Amino acid sequence: MLKLALLFLVISIVAGIFGFGGVSAASAGIAKILFFICIVVFVIFLVLGVMAGKAIF
Structure with a gap:
C-alpha cells in the first residue's frame, strides 16, 4: 500500500511539472x-x- 502511495506521489509530481493541475491535485489527494x-x-x-x-509470556 505504501508503494501505491509513492506511485501516486510520483504521478502527482510529474503531472505538476507538465502543468496538469487537476490530475496533480487528485493524485496527491x-x-x-x-x-x-x-x-x-x-x-x-x-x-x-x-x-x-x-x-504468550
Whole structure:
C-alpha cells in the first residue's frame, strides 16, 4: 500500500511539472489518503503484536 502511495506521489509530481493541475491535485489527494491508511494499519498491527507478545509470556 505504501508503494501505491509513492506511485501516486510520483504521478502527482510529474503531472505538476507538465502543468496538469487537476490530475496533480487528485493524485496527491489519493497518495495522502493511502499514506494515512498505511500508517493506521501499521499502528493497529503494532498494538496487536505487542498485546500478543504479552499474552504468550
